[in-house]
Amino acid sequence: MAVVFGVLYRLSNKHFFQKKHFALSTLVLSFSIGMLTQSLHHHPGYKNHYSHYTSESDMLTGTISERLKPNAYAEKYYFKIDALNGKNAFGKILLTVSKKEQSKQFHSGDRLLIKGELTPVVKSSNPYQFDYASYLEKQNVYHQLYLKPENYRKTGSEHNLDYYVEVYRNTLLHSFKIHQFSKDINNIIYALLLGQRQDMDLQTTTNYTEAGVIHILAISGLHIAILYAMLLFFIKPLNRIKNGKLLQFLIVVGFLWVFALLSGLSASVVRSVVMFSIISFGLYLNKSGNIYNILAVSMLVILLFNPNLLFDVGFQLSYIAVFSIVWLQPFYKSLKLSRYKVVNYFVDVLTISFVAQIGVLPLSLYYFHQVPLLFFLANLVVIPLSSFVLILGIVVLALNFIVPNIAIVFGKLLGFTIELMNEYIAWIASFKTFVIKDIPFSFSLLVLFYLMLITLVLWLYEKEFRKLILFLSSSFTLQILILSTLWQTKQGSEFIVFNNKKSTLLTEKRNNLIRVYTNDTLPQKNQNLKSYNRGNFNLDIEIRPLQNVVLFEEQKILVIDSLGIYTLKQKPDILLLTQSPKINLNRLIEVIQPKVIIADATNYKSYISRWKATCGTKKIPFHATAEKGFYKIEN
Known part of the structure; x- marks a missing residue:
């Protein structure tokens, strides 16, 4: 294909107007390169990938490569495998470590010898939930391992690239200890300077999200532009010497890529x-x-280096935001409302923020399902403040190593500015009514929304009748799709047993009503229920207490909870076990003879394992939601 493209390219140079076959060959070659690149980066396609050597009990060696954002109960890491069950192998898995069992964190480069069972990352365990397994697959991570203290041994530390990146990053970040900042201030500094948000508390993240300025905490074009401008300013004198321009280019590019490595290559x-x-x-x-x-x-x-980034949310948002700012520039660059530069600066901040927000709006609705209406007010203050914090933070970082006493003086100003920014964002986020949440938005709506925006901009550039027709047609199609989706969600019925750990959660959907069976005192705040309702375009919800017998269509569902009380008047089709009831399952099966047995996530793991073995002996289908996810009965 490359040869054909080369020949056609040579021939195309002889023509001012290009032929269609050259465009077609370019398209085919690009598609072929894309497929080749994707196949080369698909790790399980290689014979020495660890997935070809897994067993029920694995012995693996490798190194910690990266610490991920932890949850309330466990630390999470990426672990690079170099040997599995005595065979050389490669690949990356998700390592989960309980905070109770392991208080000390691992570091990049730590070598571990582990004995355990590699399990596939579970797909979405509840309907309309974020598919973590699919996300990890894009990172070439297909298995996970729950690490226990008795199942591993640290065998040393490997001084690889991951090790040195973490060492130098920590050296830079730990230099701020001389200022004795609070944890909140330190977390903002770590996020703004080097993109480290693993220890950011939930409340701060929520405030920034609901104020519409979460992008400030993710290193992006604004941060790199400031860093780039500062570099050019300090090395400008190099232009006066021989080959100074080349040296300037090498310093700038080298420094930017070192910074990218230290910040995690997001x-x-x-x-x-x-x-x-x-x-x-x-x-x-x-x-x-x-x-x-x-x-x-x-x-x-x-x-070409990482084709899976095409599916990364940050990649998509970043490119669409920049493209929107550039594409719509003719409509806002001439806005000069005042003869004062300061006023025009804030006008530019607002217009650019608005244009970027319009560009990423469909993606934000699709991924995050919410719109912060006060993002204008937030960005008006936060963008200038965050720029000042970033510049001052870089200066303070340099002074931490050169003149610590002066660094402490500037550090007081840095800490005060961050506190001011956090308080302002918290104030904006406190207006909860201005944050529209749980907005249902499907992929088809995403495509049509962008089609409508594109045709609108094309019409604004050239106000032709045919472009107006395209815009109106796409708008009409979007409205038809919304109405059609709303109609479809109200059709049919289904019964769901959720994978809910804290309490049993059952839902029965009929037309435009979702009937919920649970003993949870605050079911409306349950994230699994909220996701399910949003996926069904926010139907009416009716809460009922959990019952021992639930009827759905012609099927009877017997629910046995921790009390172990049940009735045998009618034989059920489905047996649901919740809250770890102490029952003799063998005897119960002989009496009621259920067609299917379900155990939700409220049961002890030891109970589930015993029930699973019993059902295997009795040849009765067994579904544990903790292993297989939610259970659905459709009409």
Whole structure:
């Protein structure tokens, strides 16, 4: 295919107007390169991938590569395997460590010898829930392992790239200890300077999200642009010496990529660094590139090295935000409402923020299902403040190593500014009524929403009748789809046994009503129920107490909880075990003869294992929601 493309490219140089077959060959070659790149980066496709050697009890060795954001109960890490069951292998798994059993954190480069069972990452355990397994597959992670103190041994530390990145990053971040900042201030500094948000508390993250400024905590184009400008300012004198321009280019690009490594190579950071590397190369050659070409080339380079980033939320949001700002620039760049530069600066902040928000709105609705209406007020203050914090933070970071006494003086100003920013964001987030949450939004709505936005902008550029027709047609189609989706969600009926750990949760959906059976005192706040209702486009909810017998269509569901009380007047079709009842399952099966037995996530694991073995002996289908996810009965 490459040969055909080369020949057609050579022939195309002889024509001013290009032939269709050249465009077709370009399209086919690009598609082929994409498929080849994807196959090369699909780890299970290699013979020495660990997944080909797994067994019920595995012995594996490898190194910790990265610490992930923990939850309230466990630390999480990526673990790179180099040997499995005595065979050389490669691959990456998710390692989960209980905080109760292991108080000390692991570090990148720690070598471990582990004996345990690799289990597949469970798919969505409840309907309309975030599919964590699918997300990990995009990171080439297919299995997980729950680490226990008695099942592993630390065998040393490997001084690889991951090790040195963490060591130097921690050296930089720990230099702020001389300021004795509070934990909240330290977490903001760690996030803004080096993108480390693992220990960010939930309340701060929620405040930033509901105020519409969560992008501030993710290193993006704004941060890289400030860093790039500061670098150019300090090394500008190099232009006066021989080969100074080349040296300037190498320093800037080298520094940016070191920064990208230290900040974790997130999608938004890589996008920004690649773009500024291309811009720096253009300046070195005294050539200015078209911004659309720079965007396309940077995307191509990134996807060649990691095609799975195409499905990364940060990658998508980052590129669409930048594209929106660039594409809509003609409509807002001429806005000069005042002769004062300060006023025009804040106007620019608002307009650029608004344009970026419009561009990412469909994606935000699809992934996060909420819209913060006060993002204007938040960005008006937070963007200038965060820029000042970032510049001051870099200065303080340098002074921490050079002149600590002066660093402490500037650190007081840094801490005060961050506290001011946090308090302002918390105040904006306190207006809960201005945050529209749980907005249902499907993939088809996402596509049509973007189609409508694109046709609208095309019409604004050239107000032609045919483009107006395209915009109106896409708008009409979007409305038809919304109405059709609403109608479809009200059709049919289904019964769901949720994988809910704290309490038993059952739902019966009929037309436009969801009937909930639970003993939970606050069922409306249950995230599993909220996701299910949102996925059904927010139907009416009716709460009922959990009953021993539930009827759905022609099927009888017998619920046995911790009390172990049940009636045998009628034989049930389905037996549901909850809250670890102490029963003789063998005897119960002989008496009621159920067709299916379900155990929800409220039961002890030891009980579930025993029931599973019993059902295997009796040849009765057994469904444990903790292992297989929710159970659904459809009409």
